[in-house]
Amino acid sequence: MADASPILLWFRRDLRLADHPALAAAAETGRPIVPVFIHDQAVEGHGAAARWRLGRGVAAFAAALEDKGSTLVLRRGEALQTLRGLVRETGAGAVWWTRLYDSDARKRDEAVKAGLKDDGLDARSFAGHLLFEPWTVETRTGGFYKVYTPMWKAVRGRDPGTAAAAPSRLSRPESFPESDALDDWRMAAPMNRGAAVVAPHLVVGEAAARDRLDTFIDDKIADYDEARDIPAIDGTSGLSENLALGEIGPRTCWEAGWRALDAGAAGAETFLKELVWREFAYHLVHHTPRLTTGNWREEWDAFPWNEDETRPEVLAWKQGRTGMEFVDAAMREMHVTGRMHNRGRMIVASYLTKHLMTHWRIGLRWFEEHLIDWDPASNAMGWQWSAGSGPDATPYFRVFNPETQVDKFDRDGEYRRRWIAEGQGSPPRTALDYFEAIPRCWGLGPGDGYPDPVVSAKDGRRRALDAYSDRDF
Ligand SMILES: Cc1cc2nc3c(=O)[nH]c(=O)nc-3n(C[C@H](O)[C@H](O)[C@H](O)COP(=O)(O)OP(=O)(O)OC[C@H]3O[C@@H](n4cnc5c(N)ncnc54)[C@H](O)[C@@H]3O)c2cc1C
Known part of the structure; x- marks a missing residue:
């Protein structure tokens, strides 16, 4: 007799109904589907902005599932134990999910698959990401x-392959297991007042x-x-x-x-x-999983990047107060919108790793904390590309000059005016919002003077190139 037991569909970074091979395959069986999202802190910990954005995404996805007559079951905890608990509660015979590729997620998923298979379950992963x-x-x-x-x-x-349409309805189990309340996860808490902005x-x-x-x-x-x-x-x-x-x-x-x-x-x-x-x-x-944690080109381990995050110039970079307008505009754009234009990302990353001779990991972590589009692979590749330590990277001696970048990409100053209030008679809302988004303890306000450069474009470039020519690899 065909298996009619429920399928647990474990959603992670695939919060959609269309173009979803695992969901399409589950719907095809006609078996009841129990959609589950597990807030697994080991892997889904994230920085403040990504965690908050994830919470918003989960809420929207839960509502979309309700429209299809289904319910998203929320649980928090270690993935394998949580899934085993849900299997017991629902009588599910299968647990299916969409594959992820970064090393934390892979390690977790391999352990989950092995554990569930040992339990005699149909544990299966699908493409889709x-x-x-x-x-x-x-x-x-x-x-x-x-x-x-x-x-x-x-x-x-x-x-x-062709993207499948969303299933028109999802078959329900006789009853859904209990779900956590999303609000109890307090996904917005680390955002503090930034969330409103x-x-x-x-x-x-x-x-x-x-x-x-x-x-x-x-x-x-x-x-x-x-x-x-x-x-x-x-x-x-x-x-x-x-x-x-x-x-x-x-x-x-x-x-x-x-x-x-x-x-x-x-x-x-x-x-x-x-x-x-x-x-x-x-x-x-x-x-090469090390892309997210260490230099992809391992010879760069010998490069004298500074990893002291307490230096004033690193704080200035984080705050968007380096005195380099293009850099500061881009950093402020991230504080206010949770995003940064790709040109800005390249410029601020080059500036941190070259002009300020600071390890790319510091920048990577700051982005992880502040980006709503944080992605483990693109963020790591972007930082190592900019720093020169990654594959197919911009060569280290190509130091973006934030002043000449202005001539090419913000000639009329619109982008800088949008984000930098200091010095403007009536700054736009966007520039003022920056002061609402940042921590109060920074003690900054639009009436402050705009800072002098923490390092001039010329000196920063020379310092970086000297270090580069002194290297012995
Ligand atoms: C230092 C640094 C850090 C970055 N961190 C992230 C990150 O955390 N998350 C992230 O999604 N992207 C990251 N990027 C890549 C890129 O900046 C963004 O993907 C892009 O700005 C997103 O805007 P968009 O969706 O409007 O892109 P579009 O220009 O509309 O491009 C379409 C899609 O293509 C992909 N894409 C575009 N450019 C890149 C790129 N350079 N690398 C990888 N994928 C790309 C994205 O998925 C994007 O949504 C980073 C780049 C740098 C230099």
Whole structure:
């Protein structure tokens, strides 16, 4: 007789109903589905902004499941024990989930799979977080790609499969097990007063992510090639926030990008390429887990980066008060919106690791604390790319000059005016919001003077290049 026991569907960073292979497969069986989200602090701990954003995403997903006649069961605790408890409570014969690729998640998932299999359960993982899983893309000699462009060429013409539609209804078990109350998890607590400032900038949930993609394709993709590099222009998709939590599937984005390319949209190929940068980051993290914790090029362990986080110039960087306007504008954008334009990310990362000779790990952790689109793979790759210690990285001797970057990417000063209040007669709301978002104990206000540079662009560059030429690797 066919197995009619419930399937526990363990949701993690895949908070969606469409383009979800594990959910589609479960719905196909006709068996009752028990959707579960476990707040597993060991893996889903995150920084303040990502944790808060996760809470908002879980709430939106729970509401979407209610619309389908189902219920998201929330539990907190160590994953394997929690799932075993839920199996006992529901009589489930299967536990299915979408694969993740960073090392913390993989270690947890491997232990979960082994434990559940020992219990005689159908423990199964599915693709869905990526277009192409890391072991399916190989160089001609059989390794993984360490350089982006050949990887792009290898996958450009590949078919990642079709994104499935959301199931129309989900079969319910006779009763759902008890669920924690999301409010009891206090996901917003570490955000303090920042939450009220960042909240209007969030775009939460699957339906909103889908609208965001459609708006991007209809209104922005044609100009994406050029607009994407100008931080004052809202010219990118903004989808990183949703992709990070799986509120939209990468195949849905890929298909939309291809349709736009086929229809002749000029920027569509660049958009597809950016999606593959995300893949590249995950392939790297899968094959070399140290990407998130240590120098990918291990010879960089000998480089004299400073790891003292208490230095005043590091505090100035965190606060957006280095006296370098482009750097400060970008850091403040992150305080207010939980995001930072990609150009800004490259500039502040270069400035911290080169002008301030500070270890990229300090920046990586600060981003992890403040980004609502925090992603373990893209964040680590971005930092190591900027620092020069990663694969296919910008060479260390290419030091972004924050002053000349202004001429290229913010010539009329709109971006800097949007975020830096000091010196403006009537600063815009965005610039004032920065003072509402930051910790009160910093004691900063819009009436303060704008700081002198903690290091001049020229001196910082020279210091970095001297250290680089003194290295013995
Ligand atoms: C130091 C540093 C840290 C970063 N940290 C993160 C992070 O924590 N989370 C994150 O999602 N991205 C990170 N990035 C990559 C990039 O800045 C963002 O993905 C991008 O700004 C998101 O905006 P968007 O969604 O509008 O992108 P779009 O320009 O619309 O691009 C579409 C999608 O492609 C992917 N993508 C675009 N650029 C990159 C890139 N350089 N690397 C990897 N994927 C990319 C993203 O998923 C993005 O949503 C980082 C980059 C740097 C230099």
